[in-house]
Amino acid sequence: MPSTAARDRLVQTALELFYVDGFHAVGVDRIASEAGVGKMTLYRHFRSKEDLILAALRRRDEVFRAWFTRALDAAATTPSGKLVAVFDVVDAWIKGAGPGNQRFRGCAFVKASAEYGDPDDPIHAAAAAHKAIQLRQLIQLAREAGATAPEQLARQLAILREGAIAEAHVAGNVDAALDARRVAEGLVGAALPHQ
Amino acid sequence: MPSTAARDRLVQTALELFYVDGFHAVGVDRIASEAGVGKMTLYRHFRSKEDLILAALRRRDEVFRAWFTRALDAAATTPSGKLVAVFDVVDAWIKGAGPGNQRFRGCAFVKASAEYGDPDDPIHAAAAAHKAIQLRQLIQLAREAGATAPEQLARQLAILREGAIAEAHVAGNVDAALDARRVAEGLVGAALPHQ
DNA sequence: ATTGAACGATACCGATCGGTAACATATTTA
DNA sequence: TAAATATGTTACCGATCGGTATCGTTCAAT
Known part of the structure; x- marks a missing residue:
């Protein structure tokens, strides 16, 4: 073998x-x-280059999500705190942390979707699956935080995260995650039952 | 000639x-x-394929921004209204409107940056320039709306817009712009002086 | 009517593409 | 020790890559 x-x-x-x-x-x-x-x-x-690409994306999915989860656990303890700390982790990623020793170049799955734009392409589908898993994790956190509309909050935070990553890479705004964090603070605060 | x-x-x-x-x-x-x-x-x-790519991106920049501005003017009249209507225009784009008759496949400049990841690459620089112009237009609108921190508001809206476009394309969430719009409403409302 | 420039078509260049065949060398397993 | 297997190297396949040379034709300006 x-x-x-x-x-x-x-x-x-x-x-x-x-x-x-x-x-x-x-x-x-x-x-x-x-x-x-x-x-x-x-x-x-x-079997083919496409098979290798899919294997590489599978590995990226595992390694990146493991790194992200660990960093998130280290950054905050409460569910609502983690929802905001997502953007501290993204900020650290943009500025050089993250799995591997390579400079930040945006999201590997967004890059894959960019080169394989057909949603029916297996490579695009792998990228979509990665995003779906990450969204599910946000939904879970939003539920644990007791948000009034956990799924909508999670989708909004996912959009903010994606936007910060894209702005940082394309426009070169290295502090994009900090701008997004401010928005996230307001969203999470407003979604929690008043105390 | x-x-x-x-x-x-x-x-x-x-x-x-x-x-x-x-x-x-x-x-x-x-x-x-x-x-x-x-x-x-x-x-x-x-002179080269790269020259053709740069010319194509210049054309995309002109055509897309012209289309976007026209659609924005048709969607709202006041500056603050336009800041929110940005996401109605993006929503329409995702769902098939937009310059040209092609199906939505995400942002052409994000795609360019994805394939030419080096920020020093002229193609990447052209994409960054496009994003810079669009950001300036948001800043101008935020100023006209009388926002307390127009530049920060514009950056946050830019992140939301970018994130909605990416989520729609990569994850296949065709309603991403509507989620982003809700966030934008809150941001714009909070940034305007209370009356 | 004649010149000259821009054109489409075609063949060509060396290099590289994804993928395969063959082979000799290790490394393992029985 | 002998058979079997996984390996790295090399050469090769047809196709395509970006880019160039050459051709005869079209067409406008003089």
């Missing part, structure tokens, strides 16, 4: 190259070469 | 193909072919 080590190096290398230079711009030769692996080894582990 | 007609067809065709299939995925042969133009004509008007 093929070794897990070679497969892991391929996925990790592909992920880093895709994130920096894009999916179409990075060829399989370069991935195999920079992973220190023969090209045929790549095709023993993955 | 080269004709304006051929150049315009090239830019328009390139814009449509890039928007749907991406910048790297669309080759110059296909652009020239679908524009009904010889390949050499393309290179008589543009």
Whole structure:
């Protein structure tokens, strides 16, 4: 059976190259070469480049969500506090923290959706699935916080998060998450039952 | 001198193909072919593919901003009303309105930044410039509305708009702009001097 | 009517694309 | 120790990449 080590190096290398230079711009030769692996080894582990892209996005989904959850737990303790702290974590990500040692270049799944714009494309679908999981986590937090309309609050916070990430990358506004945080404070405060 | 007609067809065709299939995925042969133009004509008007991409983004910037401004003027009359109506226009865009007859596939400039992630890349810079102009228009509206902190309000609305566009495209939430609109109502209302 | 420029078409360039075949070398397992 | 397997290298496939050269034709200005 093929070794897990070679497969892991391929996925990790592909992920880093895709994130920096894009999916179409990075060829399989370069991935195999920079992973220190023969090209045929790549095709023993993955049927096609698309398969490798999907594996890389799966890994990104796992690693990023794990990092985000840990950072969120460290930043706040109460559910309502975490709903606001989401934007402190995004702020830290924009400014260099985050999984891996690469500079911030926006959301990897937004990039994937940008290059594979057809919603029926499996790659686009993988990006949508990642966003759906993250939305569910926000809904759960909003419910635990006792928000009056947890799903609407979660969707609004998701929009704010997505917008901050995009503004930071495209427009170069490194403090976008701080602007979004101010909005989130008002939303969360207004959604909680008055005490 | 080269004709304006051929150049315009090239830019328009390139814009449509890039928007749907991406910048790297669309080759110059296909652009020239679908524009009904010889390949050499393309290179008589543009030094390189990058030049054509930049020309297409310039056109997108002009056409899209003109469409957006007109739609905004038709949707509301007062400055504060327009700040909220921004999200009605985005909602209409997501649902099929907008310049051109193509289905909504997210923001063309976000797509460009996704494929050309280096902020120093001229293509990325063109996208950033587009976002800067749109932000300035929001700041102007916020000033006219008499907002207490017009620049911060404009940045927050820009984040909301960007987030709604991204959520609609990536996650497939076609009503994202309506969620964002609710948030914008609160922000604009709170930023105006009480009367 | 003649010149000259812009045109579409085609063939071509070296390089790279995604993907495959063959092979010799390790590394493992029996 | 012998058979089996996973490996990295190399060469190759047809197709396409961005970009150039050359052609005969169209068409407008003089």
